Amino acid sequence: MTHVVSVSGGKDSTALYLRAMERGLPFRAVFADTGNEHEWTYDFVRELPRLTGGPQIEWVKADFSEKLARKREYVARVWPEEGVPLSQVERAVNLLHPTGNPFLDLCLWKTRFPSSKTRFCTDELKLVPMFQTVQRPILEAGNTLISWQGVRHEESLARRDLARLQRINPVPFSLPAALRRTGEAWTAYAYRPLVEWLEVEVFAFHRKHSVPWNPLYDHGMGRVGCMPCIMCKKDEMRSIAERFPEHIDKIEEWETIVSDVSKRGNSTFFNVTDDPFIANGWAGDDYDWSLSRTGIRARVEWSKTSRGGLQYDGLCLMQADFNTSCNQWGACE
Numbered sequence: 001m002t003h004v005v006s007v008s009g010g011k012d013s014t015a016l017y018l019r020a021m022e023r024g025l026p027f028r029a030v031f032a033d034t035g036n037e038h039e040w041t042y043d044f045v046r047e048l049p050r051l052t053g054g055p056q057i058e059w060v061k062a063d064f065s066e067k068l069a070r071k072r073e074y075v076a077r078v079w080p081e082e083g084v085p086l087s088q089v090e091r092a093v094n095l096l097h098p099t100g101n102p103f104l105d106l107c108l109w110k111t112r113f114p115s116s117k118t119r120f121c122t123d124e125l126k127l128v129p130m131f132q133t134v135q136r137p138i139l140e141a142g143n144t145l146i147s148w149q150g151v152r153h154e155e156s157l158a159r160r161d162l163a164r165l166q167r168i169n170p171v172p173f174s175l176p177a178a179l180r181r182t183g184e185a186w187t188a189y190a191y192r193p194l195v196e197w198l199e200v201e202v203f204a205f206h207r208k209h210s211v212p213w214n215p216l217y218d219h220g221m222g223r224v225g226c227m228p229c230i231m232c233k234k235d236e237m238r239s240i241a242e243r244f245p246e247h248i249d250k251i252e253e254w255e256t257i258v259s260d261v262s263k264r265g266n267s268t269f270f271n272v273t274d275d276p277f278i279a280n281g282w283a284g285d286d287y288d289w290s291l292s293r294t295g296i297r298a299r300v301e302w303s304k305t306s307r308g309g310l311q312y313d314g315l316c317l318m319q320a321d322f323n324t325s326c327n328q329w330g331a332c333e
Contacts, residue, residue: 004030006030018253032129035103048211068109
């Protein structure tokens with residue numbers, strides 16, 4: 001039986017890592033590098049074994065080299081047949097090469113960004129590389145896999161009914177169906193020891209072990225993961241733009257690159273159907289679909305407004321610097 005603890009650098013996965021140490025059982029810890037994390041998260045994950053005396057954390061990273069090669073061949077062969085201008089085809093082919101950044105390479109391969117309705121990012125950037133690199137060899141050797149997951153009922157409606165221990169098919173949905181059928185015969189369980197914990201208990205567990213949490217929580221972030229995440233809330237978007245503008249610059253650059261490999265010539269980090277002007281029916285036939293109107297910069301401006309996106313929310317802007325975990329969880333007390 002092999003225990004594998006998933007580490008993300010957030011408060012819950014850190015508590016999960018500490019809980020595994022408390023149990024005294026040998027375990028492996030794995031971190032999936034999406035290529036879109038904040039540098040503080042990378043530093044935190046690197047430091048966690050030293051801070052705790054726990055096992056080293058294995059890093060895995062998705063590789064889209066083969067998928068991008070097939071995409072280049074497809075674009076060069078099929079797009080001209082579909083009437084796509086040759087200049088656009090050549091530009092896309094020249095860009096469809098691995099960059100070494102998993103998140104950007106994924107978007108190049110898909111020629112779009114993930115969205116709330118098509119969240120292929122979690123599967124492709126986290127679950128698949130963790131399965132292929134760590135979990136699959138364990139299972140193919142005939143061992144039982146116990147996959148530790150740091151999720152809690154309190155987090156969302158989708159998680160409120162999750163069981164503490166559950167038999168699972170460990171093969172991610174994005175992998176071939178034949179492999180998933182093989183996975184049905186493997187013995188694998190999801191173990192969620194924190195599932196009934198409250199947020200305050202998670203932070204208290206850090207204090208109990210004298211282990212700090214990711215410093216992003218003390219800078220207005222309600223969650224730790226991609227920076228930003230496609231599920232980013234309005235106030236968090238505003239905090240990122242104020243505190244970490246370089247990450248907005250990064251997304252703006254990625255939007256330009258991914259737009260150049262998109263057949264439509266436009267691809268935005270946040271789904272345009274979520275744009276408040278479109279959602280409220282204010283976009284007419286002459287609507288400006290350019291990146292300057294629908295891209296990350298426009299979404300940052302929207303994050304500064306009150307409900308409806310029609311006027312700037314002065315109170316929120318004034319309170320932005322105080323919306324930190326020092327207030328939310330008494331971190332400075």
